[in-house]
Amino acid sequence: MRAGKRDHHSGDDSAQNREPIAPLNRTTMIEHMEKITVLLADDHTVVRQGLRALLEAEEDMSVIGEAENGRQAVQMVKRLQPDVVVMDIAMPTLNGLEATRQVNRESPKSKVLILSSYSDDEYVQQLTDAGAAGYLVKQTAAQDLVTAIREAKKGNAFFSPAISKRLLEHLRSSIGKPPGEKKSPKLTPRELEVLQLIAEGYANKRIAGELFISIKTVEKHRQQLMNKLDIHDIAGLTRYAMAKGVIESSKGVPSQLPPA
Numbered sequence: 001m002r003a004g005k006r007d008h009h010s011g012d013d014s015a016q017n018r019e020p021i022a023p024l025n026r027t028t029m030i031e032h033m034e035k036i037t038v039l040l041a042d043d044h045t046v047v048r049q050g051l052r053a054l055l056e057a058e059e060d061m062s063v064i065g066e067a068e069n070g071r072q073a074v075q076m077v078k079r080l081q082p083d084v085v086v087m088d089i090a091m092p093t094l095n096g097l098e099a100t101r102q103v104n105r106e107s108p109k110s111k112v113l114i115l116s117s118y119s120d121d122e123y124v125q126q127l128t129d130a131g132a133a134g135y136l137v138k139q140t141a142a143q144d145l146v147t148a149i150r151e152a153k154k155g156n157a158f159f160s161p162a163i164s165k166r167l168l169e170h171l172r173s174s175i176g177k178p179p180g181e182k183k184s185p186k187l188t189p190r191e192l193e194v195l196q197l198i199a200e201g202y203a204n205k206r207i208a209g210e211l212f213i214s215i216k217t218v219e220k221h222r223q224q225l226m227n228k229l230d231i232h233d234i235a236g237l238t239r240y241a242m243a244k245g246v247i248e249s250s251k252g253v254p255s256q257l258p259p260a
Contacts (some may be wrong), residue, residue, distance in 0.1 A: 015172060017179070035061055035062040035083070036060055036061045036062070036083045036084060036150065037064045037082045037083045038055055038061055038062065038064065038082055038083065038084050038085075038086060039063075039064060039065045039066070039067065039073065039077060039080060039082040039110075040052065040063060040064050040065070040085075040086050041066075041067040041069075041070065041072075041073035041085060041086065041087045041088060041096070041099065042086075042088040042091070042115075042116070043088065044066050044070055044088075045068075047088075047138075048097060051063075051086060051115075051145075052066070052140055052251070054145070054146070054235065055145075058146055060073065061146075061149065064080050064082055064210050065080050068091070069091045069092045069094060070087075070091045070094030070096055070098060070099030071093045071094040072093075073085065073099050073101070073103070074085065074099050074102045074103055077103050077106065077107050081107060081109065081110060083109075083152075083153050084110070084112075084113065084133075084152045085103060085111070085112045085113065086113050086145070086149070086152055087099060087103075087112050087114055087115065087132075088114075088115060088116055089114060089116040089118055089123065089127070090116070090117075090245060090246075090247060092200060092247075093196075093197070093210070094196065095192075095196055095246050095247070096116070096127070097127060097245075098189055098192050098193055098196070100112045100127060100130040100131055100132050101130045101189055102133065102189075103131075104130065104131030105156065108131075111133040111152040111155075112131065113132065113133060113134045113135075113136065113148055113152050113158070114127050114132050114135040114136065114151065115136050115137075115138060115140075115144075115145065116135075116137065116138060118137075118139065118140050119135075119137045119163060120245070121166060122244075123135075124159075124166075132154055132157035133152040133155075133156075134148050134151070134157055134159055135159050135160065135163055136154055136163075137160050143181055144158075144160060144161075145202045154211050183230055187225070187228065190211075190221060191221055191224060191225055191228075193211060194207060194222060194225065195216060195237060195240075195241055196222040196241060196246050196247060197210060197211075198225075198234060198238070198241075199234075199237060199238040199241035199242070199246060199247045200247060204219060204222070224235065
């Protein structure tokens, strides 16, 4: 008996009846993409506003907070857990160097990018040692900052072109050379915090309240600072803090010892 002819219309035609799959357009892809969360830390409101406008124009970025000093930045990082922190160096209460150290210790998932007017090799070295993922000068092109944030999120380092060039030159010149001149005395993170507050004109009692330590402990740190740096007056400590970028030089030097 001959097999019957196959009915082409009786086969599985579910594929023919399916709705065509529309290709994802760029807008749909961005909506499904997890955005890079960014925290801005700078004591100048106009700078933060400009950075927010720049970054929120990028489809893959979201600014989730702003801090006006380093201490506030550290607290916000703990709470918000941003992917990237864009950090200035010279900020009141706690500078960007110490804030970077604390962020790196408390929230290693959050990558810190330094955006500063200062570009001295010493600042760059100190900040990279503190755990910063990159360092850009404020004169840098806007697109460099956007690229740096994306690279930091991936776990890569990024430096302004001029800084990258200097780092490479420094590395080449240091190969095979004996150790250079004596380095500055190494201060502990707490001593640097106390130094900044002293230089900003805080009295011992106020420093104790700000750092949640006793007045006796403040006095001990102050004495250790003076001994290590061989500087024995507040004006000298303030000049040192300015020279090292711990505070901005525009803040001036106290003319007399603040009351304890």
